[in-house]
Amino acid sequence: MNNPEPVTILAEDLRQTRFIRKYLKKRIPSLSQRAIYDAPMADGRGSGAQWVLDHYESEVLAHLIRRAKLPDRRRPEKWLIVVIDADKWTTQERLNEFRKRIAESKDERVRKCRVENDNVARLIPKWSIESWILNLNGEAADEDIPYKRQHRQWDGLIPTAAAELHAWVKSEEEPPNQCLSSLKLGILELRRLIA
Amino acid sequence: MLKGYLSKPGLGSQTGRVAKGESTYNPAMLKRLYIDNFRCFVNFEYKPERKQLLLGANGSGKSSLMEVVRKLKEFIRGGENPFTQSTRTRWQDRPFQVFEIEALLDDQVYEYRLEIRYSSESKLPSIAVETLTVAGAPVFELSKGEIRFFPEEGARSSVLRWETTESALHLAQFSNSSVRRFVEWLDSVCCFSIDVYPGQMDEVADTESRQPDYELDNLAGWYLHLIQENPEGNANLLASLKAALNGFISLRFKTEEGGLRKLLVDSESPAKGRVAYTISELSDGQRKLMALYMILHFLLVKGLAVFIDEPDNFLSLREIQPWLLSAEEAVDDCKGQLILISHHPEILNQWSQEYGLRFFREENGHVRTEKFKTDYDGVLQPSEVIARGWENE
Numbered sequence: 001m002n003n004p005e006p007v008t009i010l011a012e013d014l015r016q017t018r019f020i021r022k023y024l025k026k027r028i029p030s031l032s033q034r035a036i037y038d039a040p041m042a043d044g045r046g047s048g049a050q051w052v053l054d055h056y057e058s059e060v061l062a063h064l065i066r067r068a069k070l071p072d073r074r075r076p077e078k079w080l081i082v083v084i085d086a087d088k089w090t091t092q093e094r095l096n097e098f099r100k101r102i103a104e105s106k107d108e109r110v111r112k113c114r115v116e117n118d119n120v121a122r123l124i125p126k127w128s129i130e131s132w133i134l135n136l137n138g139e140a141a142d143e144d145i146p147y148k149r150q151h152r153q154w155d156g157l158i159p160t161a162a163a164e165l166h167a168w169v170k171s172e173e174e175p176p177n178q179c180l181s182s183l184k185l186g187i188l189e190l191r192r193l194i195a
Numbered sequence: 196m197l198k199g200y201l202s203k204p205g206l207g208s209q210t211g212r213v214a215k216g217e218s219t220y221n222p223a224m225l226k227r228l229y230i231d232n233f234r235c236f237v238n239f240e241y242k243p244e245r246k247q248l249l250l251g252a253n254g255s256g257k258s259s260l261m262e263v264v265r266k267l268k269e270f271i272r273g274g275e276n277p278f279t280q281s282t283r284t285r286w287q288d289r290p291f292q293v294f295e296i297e298a299l300l301d302d303q304v305y306e307y308r309l310e311i312r313y314s315s316e317s318k319l320p321s322i323a324v325e326t327l328t329v330a331g332a333p334v335f336e337l338s339k340g341e342i343r344f345f346p347e348e349g350a351r352s353s354v355l356r357w358e359t360t361e362s363a364l365h366l367a368q369f370s371n372s373s374v375r376r377f378v379e380w381l382d383s384v385c386c387f388s389i390d391v392y393p394g395q396m397d398e399v400a401d402t403e404s405r406q407p408d409y410e411l412d413n414l415a416g417w418y419l420h421l422i423q424e425n426p427e428g429n430a431n432l433l434a435s436l437k438a439a440l441n442g443f444i445s446l447r448f449k450t451e452e453g454g455l456r457k458l459l460v461d462s463e464s465p466a467k468g469r470v471a472y473t474i475s476e477l478s479d480g481q482r483k484l485m486a487l488y489m490i491l492h493f494l495l496v497k498g499l500a501v502f503i504d505e506p507d508n509f510l511s512l513r514e515i516q517p518w519l520l521s522a523e524e525a526v527d528d529c530k531g532q533l534i535l536i537s538h539h540p541e542i543l544n545q546w547s548q549e550y551g552l553r554f555f556r557e558e559n560g561h562v563r564t565e566k567f568k569t570d571y572d573g574v575l576q577p578s579e580v581i582a583r584g585w586e587n588e
Binding site: 040 | 579
């Protein structure tokens with residue numbers, strides 16, 4: 001397997017990027033830290049979700065420009081992983097917002113692109129990434145409960161969650177019954193990424 | 196964009212006024228540098244602009260380029276030859292090193308060429324060729340063990356047998372004003388890698404220093420010289436430091452026992468009142484700011500050529516842009532030359548698009564350069580492109 005260097009992660013906060021980095025290391029053990037790049041994040045005071053939505057189009061455009069510059073054989077290797085919490089919205093509503101940003105782009109290359117075919121994965125945990133982390137650690141998790149502000153050792157739960165996510169993505173079977181529905185969609189997105 | 200920023204009211208007073216149009220030198224410019232068989236440079240040609248940002252990965256040769264300029268200055272000044280066997284390119288087997296400098300001085304093209312020959316029999320290299328031409332005509336020539344002088348005013352050239360391991364150019368500067376012009380100009384080209392580590396900068400001036408050192412460790416001695424030579428530059432320096440350093444009042448010398456003069460920084464705060472600090476009591480960043488504004492107000496406003504390696508080190512983010520914009524203004528107004536080496540996002544974003552020259556080494560071979568360009572205009576900042584490693588795809 002080739003290394004998709006560097007993978008770009010556009011995420012709301014550090015917890016999301018740490019989770020995705022851990023997952024990527026499980027999926028591709030030879031991937032170095034320098035092969036993964038965190039796009040700039042919001043400063044923590046504003047809305048991280050809004051930041052991701054606002055930068056989604058430019059990151060997709062940068063991804064397309066970069067892929068277009070590369071010879072065909074290297075193109076599949078480049079990944080863009082976008083993470084946004086669904087929060088009070090549904091996963092579909094967030095997905096629609098992403099699609100709207102693409103459809104309304106001033107750049108024709110973006111409007112014409114089909115991100116599904118361009119190694120762009122959109123991960124939309126409902127309620128938030130913490131819901132996925134609990135779910136992947138085998139704990140009961142409800143997508144309608146915001147766990148973000150609960151005092152847990154979230155960083156300590158990330159390695160197990162990332163390893164479990166890798167196992168579920170790698171498996172060719174349906175994710176287990178306890179898998180949250182937003183996570184199921186996320187798994188499908190990650191399975192689409194071709195290295 | 197930069198001009199627009201400069202024209203915003205108030206910025207001038209924040210950064211201190213830059214004395215304009217006061218160049219004591221006629222327009223001068225380093226136009227070309229050629230290096231062959233020195234460290235990672237093989238058949239390398241560099242044509243600097245008035246303003247240039249050298250960027251590229253660690254080990255791509257940016258600082259080594261500045262090292263060549265420093266060594267050539269040192270060499271032409273006379274004294275011990277700074278070029279040694281160990282400076283030859285590791286993977287080359289040729290016994291010659293070649294350096295060429297092309298400068299535009301007073302609207303005339305000066306071309307200097309140096310060939311150094313190494314042999315296995317001698318530790319010391321010999322000077323095979325050293326020549327200087329002005330507008331294509333020779334004004335000095337050393338080759339085949341002979342020096343040829345070209346005196347002015349129609350006098351006949353004279354020849355002298357001369358085997359040497361050092362530069363002989365300076366010998367001709369008293370008989371030929373063109374040689375003197377070139378030697379003095381090259382001596383005025385400044386290279387800096389400012390070392391603000393505590394204790395590195397002398398806070399006591401035992402003598403005046405006419406020239407700043409590479410690491411500016413003679414800051415006090417240089418400042419002692421400058422305040423007498425250029426009081427207006429000093430006033431502008433103090434205005435800049437007032438804007439940049441919280442509580443700064445002024446700089447002054449205090450005479451110590453034995454006549455030594457210690458450079459003090461007068462400062463005041465509501466809590467402590469007026470306090471005089473020595474240079475070593477300042478923070479690294481404060482010392483760096485002092486050094487950078489001295490370079491701005493005493494060198495760039497003279498229209499000199501200045502190289503600075505990583506001017507942004509130790510500076511707070513707030514201070515980089517005001518200094519950079521003031522420096523750019525000084526270069527524009529005074530027709531100087533400013534070559535920066537930097538990895539800092541602020542400097543990359545400000546300068547790389549217009550003035551960026553990317554250094555790179557394919558397969559760790561010799562240095563190559565290309566004008567920095569990005570295919571991500573309006574999509575990603577240059578610093579973002581570089582941080583992702585996408586600039587060289």
